[in-house]
Amino acid sequence: MKICYVFSGIYQANIIGQSGVALRLIENIKKYNNDIYLISNYLSESDNFDLKGKNNLLLKGPNTLNTYLRNTLKIVSYLRKLHPNILHVRGLLIVPFMWVINKLFLGYPIVFSIFETPEHLKSHFIYLIAYCINHGDGTFVSSNFIKKKFVEKGALPEKIFVRYTGIKDKFLVQNKLNSTEDNDVLFFGDSSKERGFDIVCKLAKKMPKVKFKVLLRWQAKNCHIELEKIKNLKNTTIWYYPYKKNLEEILSNTKLIILPFRYMGMRPPISLLEAMALSKCVITSTMGGNKEFINNNKNGFVMNISKISNIEKKILFLLKNQNVRKKIGDAANRTIRNLYSKNEYKKIADYYTYIKEDFYERRMFDSIGGHHISHKEINLVLRLLNPKEKSVILEVGTGSGRFARAIVKSSSARVVGVDPDRKILREGKILKRIFLSREDKDRYTCVIGDGHALPFGNNTFDKVLCFRVIKYYKDPWKGIDELIRVLKPGGEMVLEITSNLSWESIVNPLLSFFIKRKQFHHFWEKKMINFNSISVKKYFMVRNMKITHEVFLHKMPPALYSKLNNPIINNILDAFESVLQYTPKRLFSKSIILRYKK
Incomplete structure (x- = not known):
């Protein structure tokens, strides 16, 4: 697979968090x-980084949008010759720029990575990025905090994926450094108010008996006076970048880390993650996103940095209590090791496969309209199925696992999926790796099987789901008998049937003429059965199945949502559908969902 990354400022990977995270992403994806x-871009010929090479396009200039705007023609020409399978773009300002030129001149699948909070941007620009997210092929962010910021501006949550990447491998290895903790308190970052350097200076001055070590990358003007004052304190040692020792060794030699951020572009800050990964007890601020990683008083401390006296008391308490520091540090290490792993890079590599091979779910639902329809169907299925704790659910015709994944993510139930199509099950296996946690994956298993003869014993499952499948059976009545057979007495079945009075059934020839897509065959192009719900209900009645719920779904054709693909249009179509609810229930409804109890 050919992947082209448009990542600004890679040459700064050794000193800037966002650039370092981007470089490690590239290095790990290359392993697949x-x-x-x-x-x-780069500033001078002396700038050196691992990915320099004749096949790459390196633009001379600072790490700004103007550097890329000036080289638009070069970028377009390079990408046309390269013809990548995936275009992967990083950076708040670069995202809309690359989305526009890709839309106008290129047309490649495009995904984004955003590691920075958009809080400093004007509102209309955040809306623009959210629009690009919705019309791109997926966006990876580094925290739920960043995801929430874009969702608040209209980005679809289904298009944004949190991936915990970026920590160097040496920090993720089980900490075995048996160092003596020579430093009491350590701060590392910049001498700026944004990083809370002035807070550190006040603490160092108030606690002359506590040994402070300060590691500075850059010096800011807004803390120039504080820096000059702290240089004169006997209890404080200042090292400037590049440091005299490796960062992990310095951190390991410290009892307590303090990171009193007011603002950091990257969320979470890499410095916070590195300290936690090395089993260090950390005191940090209430800056947005910190609480996503620190459970206060459990694996670290989140404090109001304006209350200096409270921080002073906390520092003195922790310095006197080594056992407390160790307990907090060990919990911090477990948190990072649970979140950050090589598996996160594998999920991104699998997502590239999902795009390149154009999976079924991507074709059907990876659009604004498609997500709207899928969300509606999944919520309805979860409400009707009502999965209980430890229940075992069979999904017949599981396909790529759209409903099964939603069930295991929203409950503690176990799902067994059956499908005769090996290709779609392979897609489902990859999507499990992308979208499910390790714990959730273990509760969803798939087997190859035919719905006419399910490979399970009688009375096996607590619940059975069969959605938009039975219409393709050669003998649907035999399929229904099998669903009943494997369901436990007292168990519930949710079955979707395609109505013979749907819009598609009524105006089938017109739909076939006006709506054409080459990638896959629509249901009206296949041999399928449209059901009369009355005859289906009679069939169940004869078999002593009691109907407990009946829902009529999609009085507006789902194809309209996908074709028009606009959130405002979605709302208009929903409004029309609410009006159509006053028509006879069966009329125009594409799907009829029946819930039965055995």
């Missing part, structure tokens, strides 16, 4: 036998 290409 992908052909990697890069568009980035």
Whole structure:
């Protein structure tokens, strides 16, 4: 697979968090036998980074949008010759720029990575990025905090994926450094008010008996006076970048880390993650996103940095209590090791496969309209199925697992999926790796099987789901008998049937003429059965199945949502559908969902 990354400022990977995270993403994706290409910028010929090469496009200029605007023609020409399978773009300002030129001149699948909070941007620009997210092929962010910021501006949550990447491998290895903790308190970052350097200076001055070590990357003007004052304190040692020792060794030699951020572009800050990964007890601020990783008083401390006296008391208490520090530090290490792993990069590599091979779910639902329809169907299925704790659910015709994944993510139930199509089950296996946690994956298993003869004993499952499948059976009545057979007495079945009075059934020839897509065959192009719900209900009645719920769904054709693909249009179509609810229930409804109890 040919992947081209448009990642600005890679040459700064050793000193800037966002650039370092981007470089480690590229390095890890390369391990999956992908052909990697890069568009980035540099300032001088002395700038050196691992991915320099004749196949990459390196633009001379600062790490700004103007550098890329000036080289638009070069970028377009390079990408046309390269013809990548995936275009992967990083950076708040670069995202809309690359989305526009890709839309106008290129047309490649495009995904984004955003590691920075958009809080400093004007509102209309955040809306623009959210629009690009909705019309791109997926966006990876580094925290739920960033995801929430874009969802608040209209981005679809289904298009944004949190991936915990970016920590160097040496921090993720089980900490075995048996160092003596020579430093009491350590701060590392910049001498700026945004990083809380002035807070550190006040603490160092108030606690002359506590040994402070300060590691500075850059010096800011807004704390120039504080820096000059702290230089004169006997209890404080200042090291400037590059440091005299490796960062992990310095951190390991410290009892307590303090990171009193007011503002950091990257969320979470890499410095916070590195300290936690090394089993260090950390005191940090209430800055947005910190509480996503720190459970206060459990694996670290989140404090109001304006209350200096409270921080002072906390520092003195922790310095006197080594056992408390160790307990907090060990919990911090477990938190990072549970979240950050090589598996996160594998999920991104699998997502590239999902795009390149154009999976069924991507074709059907990976659009604004498609997500709207899918969300509606999944919520309805979860409400009717009502999965209980420890219940075992069979999904017949599981396909790529759209409903099964939703069930295991929203409950503690176990799902067994059956489908005769090996290709779609392979897609489902990959989507499990992408979208489910390790714990959830273990509760969803798939087997190859025919719905006419399910490979299970009688009375096996607590619940059975069969959605938009039975219409393709050669003998649907035999399929229904099998669903009843494997369901336990007292168990519930949710069955979807395609109505013979739907819009599609009524105006089938017109739909076939006006709506054409080459990627896959629509249901009206296949041999399928449209059901009369009255005859289906009679069939169940004869078999002593009691109907407990009946829902009529999609009085507006789902194809309209996907074709028009606009959130405002979605609302208008929903409004029309609410009006159509006053028509006879069966009329125009594409799907009829029946819930039965055995």
